[in-house]
Amino acid sequence: MSIKPILFESGVVKMLDQRRLPTEEVWNDYHDYQGVAEAITTMVVRGAPAIGVAAALGAALGARDIAARDFDGFFAQFEKICAVLAATRPTAVNLFWALDRMKSCARGNAQSPLPELKERLLAEALEIAAEDERLNRDLGRNGAPLILDGARVLTHCNAGALATGGYGTALGVIRAAVEQGKQLLVYADETRPFLQGSRLTAWELLRDGIPVTLICDNMAGYLMSKGEIDCVIVGADRIAANGDVANKIGTYTVAVLAREHNIPFYVAAPLSTIDLSMVDGSEIPIEERASREVTHVGAQLLAPESVGVRNPAFDVTPARLVSAIITERGVVSGDYRQGLRQLAEKGG
Template sequence: MSIKPIEYRDGILRMIDQRLLPTEETWLEYTDYREVAEAIRSMVVRGAPAIGVAAAFGAAFGARDIEAENFEAFYPEFEKVCALLAATRPTAVNLFWALDRMKHFARANAAYPPADLKTGLLFEAMAIADEDDRLNRTMGRHGQALIPEQARVLTHCNAGALATGGYGTALGVIRAAVAAGKKVAVYADETRPFLQGSRLTAWELQKDKIPVTLICDNMAGYLMSKGEIDCVIVGADRIAANGDVANKIGTYTVAVLAKEHGLPFYVAAPLSTIDLSIPDGSHIPIEERDRREVTHSGERQLAPEGIEVRNPAFDVTPARLVTAIITEKGVVQGDYQSGLQALFGKGR
């Protein structure tokens, strides 16, 4: 994939404005952590791993602007920076993982002068971005072994290069399968109401010349019943310790349909998306977004004025509906409680 949604160069963080795709490829530039926070909140950048990368650079920018002569003065201000960034999106755990990693780096290097610490935090953000791309490629190699030599794969939302630092999670598995010589064709759910499937997934796959067919969200069951889908692959925004998966709204519906039709339902996500502190999906906070995302398409109104609206951005798929969870350390099937825990004991 030639497009990386996040680039850092010469003190400037550049991010492609995903709200304008596929019709406009506009890059925005950021040097202030408050601007990065707003970019995350307003979905200039979206997708759990990409949010984590953006937040890490935001934390580094905030650290750069702190005036302090010692660690005792520096760290409380740095915590405030991280708290502002953490308040942007509640569901994607990669956001909190990246900020926790930045705070841990600061504490581990408390003996250094603040000027050196600021430089180190910027390099830590760069390391998070570089690791994301590498781990996604490793994840893709693990996951592609699950894909048949000829496969029609359904995806939901966008879990591709645009949702990560590059390459992708669910789409990374598809890219790896294609690179291995397999004949893969993709059905992309449009993914209402923000249309990440039609605007982003379809755009990415077209650029990579991977066959893709766009369908409305309510067409998946019909295609499954006609034998036109072989498996489902999605990403995740948070995975609980028992294997319950929070992902874009509508994922649960697709998982139920896959179960009914005897189709494998795969989840691809890095270890940074797994939250062992949460026992099951009922503890995952679900973000409710602006009603206007449902009632309007751009400036065009689609619903009656004043209508009541619900707009949960995510749902939770129970572990019993998940065939396998694909990570950079391997594939977990069956007993997710012990299987996911075991992954954290393996070296990278």
């Protein structure tokens, strides 16, 4: 029953405006790549795999509108379109992976007539979207054995259908476990400052009939100390070659608490989120977002107007705190540097 947050219908990219959930379900239409870029920047769409899908479709829209006489002229303009989309958000590697795949598709069809090339680019973008949901379902099946029947599972941010092409990564594992007949209770951290846990994860799970309890971010340690959390599962925006994980701000805190209380801490992400070019997490760029996200909720001011604000959108959890990384090709633990590389090469 999981929703698909991005659709392509009649030449238009449609996105569920995640800023307006859970009180309103509003779909926005995008007719050009500039609109898609703005949607990514302003978090109409968010979540690393979903950003990649949106960028691919945005690139296809941009390609459709290019007026050129030959491939060289076309590709020069297409690269500029991809550069605009790539500049939207720096941390999620799926964005760059999807755009590189679109450029590779263009180069691979350089001899095709331009109308046919544009159609192939659209087909590639739609395949990226469909493939993401398939891979998430494979990932979910691989991770489900780690979630025991009766488990109380903590998750942070939203790594569900809303953050992907459908089904989800961390929530995909939870969905797969439920589909196998397991009885679970999910604790969702609210995830300040953008409240993806309270607004999005809680909405998704309630919609699918999966029991969920919302907690403030600073309650996780208390519940762990009382023995009320059995495992933690989160998504990722970029994973370095050594297994360091960049994810929504606050993930590192949860991982430290999990280690202190001997609770497994799992990361679920497709292989497109793994960036083997990054030696470790110190090389991952961390996006800083506007102070208003911290000082306001909607139009409501929560802090003195003149207060200084820091708003890093992500943090990095060291690989030593990660119990396992779940992907569509298998589960890795221990030596992440070797294991992740082997998975990347498996079928590659």
